[in-house]
Amino acid sequence: MNDHTPPPLNLPSRLLSAQGLTLDEPTAIDLEVQSWQTSAGTQVRFVEARGLPMVDLILRFRAGSVQDTRHSGVAALTLYNLDEGSAGLSGHEHAERLERLGAVVDKRVRLDYAQLSLRCLSAPQILEPAVALFSDLVARPDFPVQALERVKGQLLAAQASRSAQAPNRVIGEAYRYLFDGHPYGHPQGSSTEGIAATDTEHLRVFHRMAYAASNLEVVLVGDLSQAHAQAITEQFSLALPQRWTAAQLPPLPVPRAGRVHIEQSGASNTVALALPITVPANAPEYLGLVLACVVLGSGPESRIMQTLRQRHGLTYDVRARLLPLQGGGLFVVQWEVASDQVAASSALVRETLETFIHQGPSDTELRYARQQIAGLLVRNIAQNARLAELLAELGHLGQPDDYLNTYLPRLATINARQVRELSQSNLDLNQCVLVSVGPSVAQIPLTPTSDQ
Incomplete structure (x- = not known):
């Protein structure tokens, strides 16, 4: 999170007051989220935003890599082949028509979901053909054989690139260790063998199931009426395959502590201390863990940053994050450090966590954490594209429509x-895994600081 308070914003339709972003007098958010279900069972959230002549449309299917059927890679390959030709148009023709309209399409696949988004002008002569093209792309893909082989190569190259990046690799290894034997234990989502074995018929079967209207949540934010939004979402819903729901995931494995090192050349090590979280993101107590996470590792005043950088000069960047999933999630502290200081920095992080869990935060730390959270939330709801992403995530995690309006008062x-009590009952360091990626070198002790 950014630790700088943003300037006042003129957003009367969404904020009752954007002045003084502190929770001593909480910023009042007045966001009208309208929700409904289409005739085919698609869940929809809509925010009418007339300030800009733009529309942001997000489709989030429960079609992530944990839903892979026969081969590990089907989910990713299905998503990335959707725009390779649809409704009789080639991929090039489809892209060219969207480009002429100034429409931007984005795709991403994660463990729990596959997402497609459309951003375009709200003028009817732009919006209507853009939505029609986007609907064809999602609902009527052709899955040409020659395109599949090209996309396979692109996916393998992208995975190889991500795997070579230590920050990505260290998190992936944490998932692999803590969720061993579970679908979450395959964070990359696609194996080389699974990609090679996937053919176009696998894509068609997966699309008929996972891209069903009943397996979809839609978010619309922009310059259109509710009636227009209902017409668009009904159009999408009816165009899609029908009546399929994502499979429920198995129970999470019993947590186990451990130490993992991945040898990789470089000038430093990237390190992560990760432990599983069983509190779902839509549980009331989750907000207490959000505050704990910000106090511990968000910004220059956070506990762990003060310890590693200000007192010992070991790193330029360390951060704590909560990574929510459909089932559980992770609490992660991640930093980069000189390779001969992995052991010393890890001991300091663990010691800082132990002290926090035992003592809890100070009132000053909580006040500062609330200011950070309030500032980030205001920035997110001020921009339509960010608001749409936020609503998609909240819907995915089962949050109610008034979640944003009540968020800051509940936090206060x-x-x-x-x-402190929530940290003691949910942050169990006996279940953590320490992962490092980098060269193995002899470790040296810390240089004593003036306060030691």
């Missing part, structure tokens, strides 16, 4: 004692 009611 959580005190230091509650954060």
Whole structure:
């Protein structure tokens, strides 16, 4: 999170007040989220935003890599082949028509979901053909054989590139270790063998199931009426395959502590301390863990940053994150450090966590954490594209329509004692895994600081 308070924003339709982003007098958010279900069972959230002549449309299917059927790679290959030809148009023709309209399409696949988004002007002569093209892309893909082989190569190259990046690799290894034997234990989502074995018929079968209207959540934010939004979402819903729901995931494995090192050349090590979280993101107590995470590792005043950088000069960047999933999630502290200081920095991080879990945060730390959270939230709802992404994530995690309007007041009611108790019951360092990626070298002790 950015630790700088943003300038006042003129957003009367979404904020009752954007002045003084502190939770002593919480910023009042007045966001009208309208929701409904289409006749085919698609869940929709809509925010009418007339300030800009733009529309942001997000489709989020429960069609992530954990839903892979026969081969590990089907989910990713299905998504990335959708725009290779649809409704009789070639991929090039389809892209050219969208480009002429100034429409931007984006795709991403994660463990829990596959997402497609459309951003375009709201003028009817632009929006209507763009939505029609986008609908064809999602609902009527041709899956040409020659395109599949090209996309396979692109996917393998992208995975190889990500795997070579230590920050990605260290998180992937944490998932692999803590979720061993579970679908979450394959964070890359696609194996080389699974990609090679996938053919166009596998894509068609997966698309008929996972891209069903009943397996979809839609978010619309922009310059259009609710009636127009309902017409668009009904059009999408009816064009898609029908009546399929994502499979429920198996229970998470029993947590186990461990140490993993991945040898990789370089000038430093990237390190992560990760532990599983069982509290779902839509549970009331989750907000206490959000505050704990910000106090511990968000910004220059955070506990771990003060310890590693300000006191010991070991790193330029360290951060703590909560990574929510459909089932559980992870709490992760990640940093980069000189290779001969992996052991020393890891001991300091663990010691800082132990102290926090035992003592909890100070009132000053909580106040600063709330200011950071409030500032980030205001920035997100001020931009349509970010708001649409936020609503898609909240819907995916089962949050209610009024979640954003009540978020800051609920956060303000959580005190230091509650954060301490929640940390003690949910952050168990006996279940953590420490992962490092980089060269193995002899470790050296810390140089004593003036306060030691």
